[in-house]
Amino acid sequence: MRLDIITCLPRLLDSPFSDSILKRAQEKGLVTVKVHDLREYSTHKHRTTDDYAFGGGAGMVMMIEPIDRCIAYLKAERTYNEIIYMSPDGELLTQSIANQLSLKENLILLCGHYKGIDERVREHLITREISIGNYVLSGGELAAAVVADSVIRLLPGVLNDETSALSDSFQDGLIAPPVYTRPAEYNGWKVPDVLLSGHQAKIEDWKQEKALERTKSRRPDLNMGLTS
Numbered sequence: 001m002r003l004d005i006i007t008c009l010p011r012l013l014d015s016p017f018s019d020s021i022l023k024r025a026q027e028k029g030l031v032t033v034k035v036h037d038l039r040e041y042s043t044h045k046h047r048t049t050d051d052y053a054f055g056g057g058a059g060m061v062m063m064i065e066p067i068d069r070c071i072a073y074l075k076a077e078r079t080y081n082e083i084i085y086m087s088p089d090g091e092l093l094t095q096s097i098a099n100q101l102s103l104k105e106n107l108i109l110l111c112g113h114y115k116g117i118d119e120r121v122r123e124h125l126i127t128r129e130i131s132i133g134n135y136v137l138s139g140g141e142l143a144a145a146v147v148a149d150s151v152i153r154l155l156p157g158v159l160n161d162e163t164s165a166l167s168d169s170f171q172d173g174l175i176a177p178p179v180y181t182r183p184a185e186y187n188g189w190k191v192p193d194v195l196l197s198g199h200q201a202k203i204e205d206w207k208q209e210k211a212l213e214r215t216k217s218r219r220p221d222l223n224m225g226l227t228s
């Protein structure tokens with residue numbers, strides 16, 4: 001998979017991709033992540049990428065030209081499955097959207113800043129809009145990193161144990177069961193006996209039961225395994 005992220009603040013995206021799973025995924029050649037600095041596509045003397053809003057009002061608006069030039073440059077190199085604008089009024093990111101996106105080959109994530117981007121970008125240049133939640137961030141970079149993380153960890157070979165993404169919350173419409181590690185007792189607080197029993201079938205039954213219990217009490221809206 002190839003992921004191109006367009007931003008006017010590329011440094012905000014340095015750390016999410018330089019550690020742990022996302023770093024290893026790139027090193028293994030399973031994903032290529034390129035961050036593009038919009039300022040390099042500005043035709044203005046001071047490499048400006050924003051301007052005042054027509055009609056007035058507080059806050060700057062990101063201009064269409066640098067965004068158009070950057071997208072055109074990328075599209076000349078390869079075909080993109082989706083050009084996604086990170087937006088608080090987009091469709092809410094879910095595990096099922098992450099699953100869908102993980103099957104794509106080339107994706108662009110466009111990050112807004114300030115008051116947002118010129119509406120004509122949304123009308124003419126992008127194919128999809130994704131929100132990471134019903135709250136407003138100061139920029140799309142953290143949201144793009146969230147989308148990228150949720151998608152990249154699903155690519156085959158990224159997680160060491162191939163089945164581990166499948167047993168995560170939401171993947172089967174259920175919340176994941178609780179997990180424990182050593183020591184088996186701490187301050188008198190014990191790990192459930194069944195997990196130490198070595199009886200695999202009983203352990204699986206326990207996990208399933210806990211997953212159902214948790215889903216019922218915490219997220220009854222998930223429909224108990226019927227939806228994702």
Ligand code: SAH
Pocket residue numbers: 085086087088089110111112113114115116117130131132133134135136137138139140141143
């Ligand atoms: N004025 C806009 C908010 C702009 S916030 C409004 O009221 O809708 C600046 C940028 O942050 C946006 O352009 C978008 O790219 C990003 N952003 C903010 N909140 C987000 C969210 N919940 N999900 C995804 N991107 C978000």
